Amino acid sequence: MPALAAPVRRLSPPLPVAVMQAPGARQREEVGLVIAAPHGTRIGAAAAGTVAFAGLVGKRGNTVVIRHDGGIFTVYCHLDAIAVVTGAAVKAGGLVGTVGMTGGISTPRLYLEVRKGRDPVDPLPYF
Numbered sequence: 001m002p003a004l005a006a007p008v009r010r011l012s013p014p015l016p017v018a019v020m021q022a023p024g025a026r027q028r029e030e031v032g033l034v035i036a037a038p039h040g041t042r043i044g045a046a047a048a049g050t051v052a053f054a055g056l057v058g059k060r061g062n063t064v065v066i067r068h069d070g071g072i073f074t075v076y077c078h079l080d081a082i083a084v085v086t087g088a089a090v091k092a093g094g095l096v097g098t099v100g101m102t103g104g105i106s107t108p109r110l111y112l113e114v115r116k117g118r119d120p121v122d123p124l125p126y127f
Contacts, residue, residue, distance in 0.1 A: 032113030061102025077111040
């Protein structure tokens with residue numbers, strides 16, 4: 001994972017949560033956060049941006065990718081419902097979708113990834 005300078009702007013958590021599983025807590029390739037939340041919980045955009053992708057992505061299930069200033073992307077996976085379309089502008093906190101169990105997982109959750117360009121990065125410094 002490439003090292004990054006401190007983020008220029010901070011992101012807001014997409015859900016009001018207390019339980020987060022941090023990167024490295026799992027024996028998998030993902031570097032994002034697993035956020036446990038009740039099925040159907042509204043997910044807000046971490047920052048203003050443009051929807052780069054909204055659709056189904058294999059084991060990640062229903063997925064939304066938002067492009068933010070500075071080459072930062074946020075990726076929201078396992079959504080039950082997607083509330084945006086590719087190309088749409090979103091405001092910080094604007095509805096992205098709802099927590100679900102798509103992509104073959106057994107409990108409702110949001111998998112949230114932060115990317116610098118195409119590369120996934122440790123999301124914790126951004127929040």
